[in-house]
Amino acid sequence: MDPNEKLDNFYTAVIDSATAQSIEIIEDYKKTLQKIYNERKQAAQKKAQNTYQIETDNIIREKNRRLSGDILESKRKVLEKTSLLTDKIFKDVRKKLDAYMKSPAYVKYLSNKIAEAYEFARGEEIIIYINPSDEALKSVLEKITGVNLTISNRDFMGGIRAVIPSRTILIDHSFTTKLSEQKETFRLH
Template sequence: MTTEEKLLHFQETALTDARRQSSRTLKDYQDALEKVFAEHKEESRQKASLKIQTETDRLNRESNKQLSLQRLEIRKTVSKKQKELADKLFVEVKNRLEEFMNSSEYEELLARQIRAAQEFSRGADFVVYLDPADARLQNTLSAATGCNLKISAYSFMGGTRAVIPSRKVLIDNSFQTKLSQARENFILEPEGGDSDGK
C-alpha cells in the first residue's frame, strides 16, 4: 500500500470515526435536550395545574362569599317583609278584637273568664279587674257571676285580670297579654315549605 493509499485510508478511517463520534455526541445532546424539554414540559404542566387549582379555589371562595352575602340580603329582605306582614296582621287582629268587644259574645267570654278565676281560687279571696273600656259591663257581669268586680286603673285592651293575693297568683286573660304572646310566638311560614326553606 502506497503512502497515498495509506493516507486515503487513514483519512477515511478518521472521517468515519469523527462521523461516528459526532453522531454519538449529537444523539447524546439531542437526548439531553429531549430530557430537559420533557422535564420543562412536566414542570410547566404542574405549574399550570397548580395555577388552575389555585384560581379555581379562589373563584369558589369568592363565589361562596358572594352567595353568602346574597343569602344574607335575601334573609334580611324576607325578614323585613315578614315583619311588615305580621304588623299588618296584628293591626287587623287588634281591629277585630275591638269589633268583638262590642258583641254579646264578648260579654259571655268575660263571664267565662270570671267564673274560671272563681273556680281556680277554690274559695280564697280574689279580685277580678275589668278594662276601663268595659266599665259599662261591670254591673251586668257582677250580677251574672256573683263576683265583686273592679275597674283597672289602666287599660289592658279588654279581657280580665284576676289576682288571688293569698296565693300570689295573677290570672292574666287580658287581650294585651294574649296579643303580645301571640306576636312573640308568631312565625310566618313561607308558602310551600317550612321556616328553614326546606
C-alpha cells in the same frame, strides 16, 4: 498499500471515528436537551395546574361569597315582608278585637272568664281585674257573676287578670298577653 491508500484509509477511519463521535455527542446533547425540555415542561404543567387550581378555588370562593350575600339579602327581604304582613294581620286582628269588645259575646266571654277564675280560687281571696276600657261593663258583670271586680290601673286591651295573693298566682286572660303570644307563635312559623 501505498501511502495514498494508507492516507485514504487513515482519513476514512478518522472521518468515520469523528462522525461517530459527533453523532454520539449530538445524540447525548439531544437526550440532555430532551430531558431538560421534559423537566421544564413538567414544571410548567405543574405550575399551570397549581395556578388553575388556585384560580378555580378563588372563583368558587367568590361565587360562594356572592351566593351567601344573595341568600342573606333574600332572607332579609323575606323577613321584612313577613314583618310587614304580620303587622298588617295583627292590625286587622286588633280591629276585629275592638269590634268584638263592643258585642254581647264579649260580655259573655268576660263573665265566663271571671267565673272560671273565681272557681279556680276555691274560696280563697281573689282580686279580679278588668281593663279600664271595660269600666262601663263593671256593674253588669258583677250582677252576672256575683263577684266584685276591680278596675286595673294598667291597660291590657281587654279580657281579665286575676290574682290569688295567698298562692301568688296570676291568672292572665288579657288580650294583650294573648295577642303577644299569638304574634310570637305566628313569627316562629
